[in-house]
Amino acid sequence: MLEVKNLHVKLEDEGRVILKGLSLTVPKGEVHAIMGPNGSGKSTLAYVLAGRDGYEVTEGDILWNGESLLEMEPDERAAKGVFLAFQYPMEIPGVAGLTFLRTALNALKKKRGEPEVTTPAFMKLVKERGQKLDIDIEMLKRPVNVGFSGGEKKRSEILQMALLEPTLCVLDETDSGLDIDALRIVAEGVNALRSPDRAFLVITHYQRLLNYIVPDKVHVLADGRIQKTGGKELALELERSGYAGYTGKAA
């Protein structure tokens, strides 16, 4: 279970306060969506969960399975099962996708004290999981994300998720830049991973994605706080009325 308790976060550089007492609970087996206008702190929440530098938590805590994540390095959090699907995945020139995937998988296994994956087992796994996302081995021989289209980047993020098998999946605007076919493939990939011991936090600007990834709960994030929590119908309501009611101005 993910428990975000009264989280206050400011930017280290400029001191601007982004999150102002955000609280949120996502039990395992559930998919929660976070919706909100631009600048409400959605991406900040995703980055703070994953442990990116540049943010200062001034108050509150983040617990994952009862353990605080705040003092952990990003890779330690990853070993605890935290995964962030990036809004803008980074390019790594010269490093083949397969190399990257295998390095990451083995790094995690090592941290967890598990044996490394063998080459044949790894290749089998990649082929199988890749197929579902319409990703073939040729694409994974190319350097990570270099020259990828928006759709390819997002599909590759979901493939990483499928291979690394995290237990807390945070998707940061995974739908941005996707056409409808790519959106469907990505959503199917996510849905295939839904399981009783996995929690999802889906951050999105639009309701569209939630037609494909149906959430158990929807939270409205505005002005650094959760303003309202409801069922999946809340997303439809937001689509109609906008975020104006939560920010005091039209979004």
Place this chain on the structure above:
Amino acid sequence: MAAVQETIDQVKKIDVDQYKYGFETRIESIKAPKGLDESTVRFISAKKSEPEWLLNWRLEAFRRWKSMTEPTWAKLRYPKIDFQDLHYYAAPKSTEGPKSLDEVDPMLLETYKKLGIPLKEQEILAGVSSRVAVDAVFDSVSVVTTFKEELAKAGVIFCSISEAVREHPELVKKYLGSVVPQSDNFYAALNSAVFSDGSFVYVPQGVRCPMELSTYFRINERQTGQFERTLIIADRGAYVSYLEGCTAPMRDEHQLHAAVVELIALDDAEIKYSTVQNWYPGDKEGKGGVYNFVTKRGDCRGHHSKISWTQVETGSAITWKYPSCILRGDYSRGEFYSIAVSNGYQQVDSGTKMIHLGKNSTSRIISKGIASGHSQNTYRGLVSAHRKATNVRNFTNCDSLLIGDKCGAHTVPYIEAKNSSAHFEHEATTSKISDDMLFYCRQRGLSEEEAVALVVNGFVRDVLQQLPMEFMAETQKLIGISLEGSVG
């Protein structure tokens, strides 16, 4: 990827700023008295019982050297070297006299074993690794050369240059100094006067050398310069691949290394020369380390000849090195692939020269510089086309990668086309390992060191692929170790 994992394991095994090859071998040695004058030159020549012509050649070089001044155009800063405060000759006592492997001092064999260079042929044969013939140079002398007999069957001569002077004087006389003349530059002149040993290779007409050849250089003695001289000749249609490796003990003082390498490729011949330079780089504060002033030049003398330089530079406090190709033959080809890694207070000024004299000659330069810590990393290169060298082509790609914000990367390319048919391309990029890139990798489970090693290995991939297979994994490890502690 396994290699990245190995890099990390390797890094973990050693303490912070621990140079793996920094041990010293306690062995009795014979040294020339400190200082340099004509008598030093005569001393070295006499030690090697050299013929009159070579002594005169050395003395001529020494006379030229005295009138020359140290080059200052490189982007390197270091206190003035006192050339009178050095020993110009040091040899382990036990190597005097004839040497077969059984007679080599066991302590020397042990030293090379510790460095991962087995010299006993039976050990090499028993191992799974591919066979490589080794010439091991310890301070000023060659201690042993392996697989000589087998190479001799193919007609290949592989021995120390001192031995070549005795056994094959006609070849040495013909080619020595024909690519790098005595007065070529300050350090080449110094080397010509006092060079003590090095390797000699001659591959006869039409012969493909049956195994990789390599030389392993080790500076052991205190306050001693190493001045080796390597001469490789590939006769018409011959092929040879040669590897060079170097290490030195950790010392507070600076050690001087000024080598000269000459390559000659006749018609249709090919020479592939690879270097993994890992001289002691100095400590974290920049104390100690090797000053590496090297002149390497290949002469594509015949038509359709090819010379390829591949270098991995991770060591030395100062590197001044420009392996070059004179593309004299029509349709000749020159290649330069380089990875230069600098950390701490290392300074690297390295690059190449591609001198196109022959018609339709082509060249390719791929240089990857990686700077971290407080280091300065400069690529300096010249591509030129002679007036009569029509239809020549060059492609150059110089990429620099910066890690952290206290280091510098510089690119100084000179391009001179003296005829209008030359086709020169130059690409250059400078990038920085961004925090975002590292965060992305770390989010996927990689530690900071693993993330840096992965990104850097990706950056140098084009060049790594040029290295002989057995050197590739080794190099990936070495790069990981060299960059250890470069972030955070």
